[in-house]
Amino acid sequence: MGDPEETFGLQNTQRDPITKELQNESKEEIQKGTLSKSPSPQTTYIQQGMEGIKVYLHEGELWTKFDEVGTEMIITKAGRRMFPSYKVKVTGLNPKTKYILLMDVVPADDHRYKFADNKWSVSGKAEPAMPGRLYVHQDSPATGAHWMRQLVSFQKLKLTNNHLDPFGHIILNSMHKYQPRIHIVKADENNGFGSKNTAFCTHVFSETAFIGVTSYQNHKITQLKIENNPFAKGFRGSDDLELHRMSRVQSKDYPVIPRSAVRQRGGSSPFSGERQCLATPTGMGFPYSCENGVTGPSQEEQPQSGPYPTLLHHERNQDYHCSKRKVAEDSDTGDHLYRKSYMESSPGEGDPYYRPSGYTQPLGLGGGPYRTESAQRQACMYASMSPGAELVPGLEDLSCNAWAGVAPYGVQPPERLPYQHFSAHFASGPLVTRLSALAGHDSPQRGDAHSHTHALYQSSVPHQPLARPRGPSARVQSPPVSLQGNEYLYPSGGPHTLSPHQYHTVHSVSIIPDWTQNS
C-alpha cells in the first residue's frame, strides 16, 4: 500500500521538471510535519498561489482501520453515503480568494475483484470506466477563510451503481476499486472556472481507497461500519461482544443470532480475521475521466440561502497536487494534447448533472461568463486523464458541466426523470468558452419553479481508451491516486448511449498540466 506514493513521485519526476520542483517543495512541507495527519501526502503541483495549500484527512485513523481490512462502500440505486465520511481540514488558502472544492472518485486500477475465501482477489478486467462525476462542495465557491474555518465535509456525497443516475451522485461499478480525490480550484475573477489558467490542486489520501459493493463482502467491514456509524447503532451489539452474549442467551431461547454476525458471505468464519488484501495493485494508470455531477437535491444541506443551488458536494481528504495549467491554448497545442488522447479513445460521453434551478444568489448568470459565482457554481468539473496514464499521465483537464435543473425538491420519481442522462457526447472542446455558455443557458431556468424543466448541459468528456496499448514501459503500477491531478482515465466510451433529450453541451475547462507534454 505504500506504493502509491513512491510511484507517484517517480511519475512526477519523470514527467515534468516543473513538477519535480513542486514536488520537492511539497516534500519539504510534509517534512515539517504539517501534513502529519495525512498519511498519504503527496505531491503538490503548484501554481498561482496554490503552493501553500495543505489538506489533512479528518479521522484518518478510522479510515486506516477500514483500509487495513479492505474498505468497502455500498453503492445503491438511490445513492449511499460513504462511511467513514470524507472530511478534510484545509490550510494555506488565501483568506480572501475564492475557491471551489470538489471531489471525485476515480478507478484505482483496471481490475474487477471478487471476494472469496475471506479475501479479495482480482477476478478479471474492470469494466470501462464511465466518465466520473465531480461533486462540488455545496459551499462553493467560498473564500479561503470560509474553507479554513472549519472542516470541509463531503458527507453528503452519495455513491450509486445506477449509470443513469439523475441525482448527480457519483456513479461506480460494483466490485471495482476506487480512489476518492479532492480538488481545490481557485475561483477568482481572473482565474474563474473556465478560464484558461485555472489553478487547482488535487489531494489524494490512499487510505480512503475502497471497493464498491452492492452488499458487504467482508464481515469485518460490516462490523466496523456498525461500530462506528451512528446510523447503524441499531445493529450494534452484534459483533464480538454480541456473539458472546448471544451464545449465552441463545443457547436457551431461540436461535437468536446477532444480526450482523451471521451474515458473511465467504462462508468462512466470520471472524477469521485475516486481513484482506486488496490486491491493490494499483495499477493505476489508467485514464479515467470524471465528470461532475451536480447537485444536490434538496435533501442535502443547503448552506446557502439559496434554495437549491447546490451542486454536489464532495468532501474528502487526500493529498494533493496542485497544478495550474493553462490550457494550451495555443490553441492547438492544448487541444492536441488532450484531444489526442481522448480522441483516440473514442466516444465521449457526457454526463449530465443536474442542477437545481434555483440558485442562490443574485446574479445573473446569464451574462457573465464564468465570473459570476453562480456560474461557477453551476459548472461542474470533471477531469480526465490521459490514457496511458501510466506513462502519460498527463492530461488533465477539467471540464465543467452544468445543468440547470430545477428541482426544487430534488427528488423525483424515477420514472419520469426528466433528466436522463447522459449521453455522451463529447464535445470537448476548448472549454472555457463553453463554460460561459453554460452560464448563459442556465440562467433562464431559474424562473421556473417547477421542477420539471431541467435543462441539462452536458459536457463532453474525453475518454480514453483503456485498452490502449500500454507500452511495455508503461508502468501499470502507478497508483491511481497518484494520478496527477486529474487523470482519470477513461476507457473507451462507454457503452452507454443514452441520449438525453436535449442538452447543450457545455463544457468547460480543461486544464492541461505541464507534464502533459511529455509526449
Add this chain to the structure above:
DNA sequence: TCTCACACGTA
C-alpha cells in the same frame, strides 16, 4: 449479484 421493505437509529 442486486433490490427491496423493514426496524431501528440519528438529526
Add this chain to the structure above:
DNA sequence: CTACGTGTGAG
C-alpha cells in the same frame, strides 16, 4: 414530530 441514514435478510 419528521426526514432520512443504517444493515438486514428474503426474494
